[in-house]
Amino acid sequence: MASNRKLLVLPGDGIGPEVMNEVRKIVAWMGRKRAVGFDISEDAVGGDALDRHGVPLTDAAMAKALEADAVLFGSVGGPKWDTLPFDKKPERGLLRLRKEMDLFANLRPAKVFDALVDASSLKPEIVKGLDILIIRELTGGVYFGEPRGVSTRPDGQREAIDTQRYSTSEIRRVCAVAFELARKRNNKVCSSEKANVMHTGVLWREEATKLHKESYTDVQLNHMYADALAMQLVRWPAQFDVIVTDNLFGDILSDEASMLTGSLGMLPSASLGAPDATGRRKALYEPIHGSAPDIAGKGIANPLAETLSYAMMLRYSFDLGGEADLVEKAVENVLAAGYRTADLLPMGSDAAKLTAQGLRKVGTQEMGDALVKELDRLV
Ligand code: IPM
Ligand code: MN
Numbered sequence: 001m002a003s004n005r006k007l008l009v010l011p012g013d014g015i016g017p018e019v020m021n022e023v024r025k026i027v028a029w030m031g032r033k034r035a036v037g038f039d040i041s042e043d044a045v046g047g048d049a050l051d052r053h054g055v056p057l058t059d060a061a062m063a064k065a066l067e068a069d070a071v072l073f074g075s076v077g078g079p080k081w082d083t084l085p086f087d088k089k090p091e092r093g094l095l096r097l098r099k100e101m102d103l104f105a106n107l108r109p110a111k112v113f114d115a116l117v118d119a120s121s122l123k124p125e126i127v128k129g130l131d132i133l134i135i136r137e138l139t140g141g142v143y144f145g146e147p148r149g150v151s152t153r154p155d156g157q158r159e160a161i162d163t164q165r166y167s168t169s170e171i172r173r174v175c176a177v178a179f180e181l182a183r184k185r186n187n188k189v190c191s192s193e194k195a196n197v198m199h200t201g202v203l204w205r206e207e208a209t210k211l212h213k214e215s216y217t218d219v220q221l222n223h224m225y226a227d228a229l230a231m232q233l234v235r236w237p238a239q240f241d242v243i244v245t246d247n248l249f250g251d252i253l254s255d256e257a258s259m260l261t262g263s264l265g266m267l268p269s270a271s272l273g274a275p276d277a278t279g280r281r282k283a284l285y286e287p288i289h290g291s292a293p294d295i296a297g298k299g300i301a302n303p304l305a306e307t308l309s310y311a312m313m314l315r316y317s318f319d320l321g322g323e324a325d326l327v328e329k330a331v332e333n334v335l336a337a338g339y340r341t342a343d344l345l346p347m348g349s350d351a352a353k354l355t356a357q358g359l360r361k362v363g364t365q366e367m368g369d370a371l372v373k374e375l376d377r378l379v
Pocket of ligand 1: 076077091094
């Protein structure tokens with residue numbers, strides 16, 4: 001359907017294209033049933049782009065991303081490209097998008113669906129009803145800091161350098177997003193760093209505190225070292241509402257948080273830039289699970305994180321909260337109906353036991369079809 005909503009789809013590598021195919025079904029459904037159309041273009045990223053064009057992201061694709069209202073991203077990377085030099089790796093395609101679109105705020109909600117309480121590796125009473133939002137700084141820190149690289153010292157030893165750098169404005173803008181979003185939730189922000197050992201941690205804590213005093217005293221703020229936070233996330237996750245942290249800690253802590261929800265295959269994310277004069281933010285939506293080369297091509301990947309990323313896109317980029325609710329409801333209902341991709345089932349669970357529990361092991365496509373059917377039922 002023709003539309004003035006410009007969407008760039010970048011399926012990428014591994015399970016990216018597989019889960020994206022299921023989201024396409026939902027995109028088509030939205031066009032058909034809710035008149036939510038997009039002007040969709042598609043391009044290659046990651047290993048796929050390397051194979052076709054010799055670079056992890058072409059300049060043309062980069063330009064398209066900058067022009068789009070939103071980018072829907074799959075995943076990048078895989079063993080085939082692991083031996084490439086650093087600046088040629090598939091991951092550089094994603095990092096270039098993040099950097100050039102200036103997507104500094106990465107929202108990673110970890111929400112436990114009731115039906116999946118038992119899929120978590122933690123006790124049900126610890127995770128039931130859990131709803132936390134990790135905000136990861138995405139365009140600074142050790143992912144991008146200079147100097148970086150590998151060199152050989154005069155004594156013949158090789159030496160590698162990565163640099164963690166943060167400026168006041170980089171810290172303030174991401175913390176502001178955390179405070180703003182906390183106001184729409186439970187009004188609590190936990191800011192995390194390692195101010196006990198890192199200068200960037202000290203600055204982070206000072207700037208978060210200052211900004212809070214200046215503009216957000218109505219929001220509750222506390223600080224926690226990132227290692228302690230990693231521990232508290234599995235001890236008592238419900239103490240958190242919004243967590244704001246740097247690029248590397250956010251990468252690690254969000255993987256950890258995903259397991260509270262039952263599977264890495266459940267977590268969506270939104271990466272947002274600053275609003276322009278018209279209030280529009282550049283945005284990229286992606287599941288946090290990555291390309292999962294071990295299960296790619298087998299038709300067993302969980303399409304729900306990509307589906308929930310699409311729902312986040314409807315909500316944040318297009319102000320279609322009702323439609324986003326609908327997609328999220330469909331996800332909730334298919335889970336409640338017992339549909340499970342392999343990642344959502346206990347290791348080594350057998351078919352007879354599953355049937356007895358009212359669970360049904362399904363592949364990627366069956367899960368996508370179940371979602372569309374559920375959407376039909378809902379409207
Ligand atoms: C993520 C991923 C990426 C990251 C990789 C693929 C570059 O792990 O989005 O969490 O480290 O940021
Ligand atoms: Mn990660």
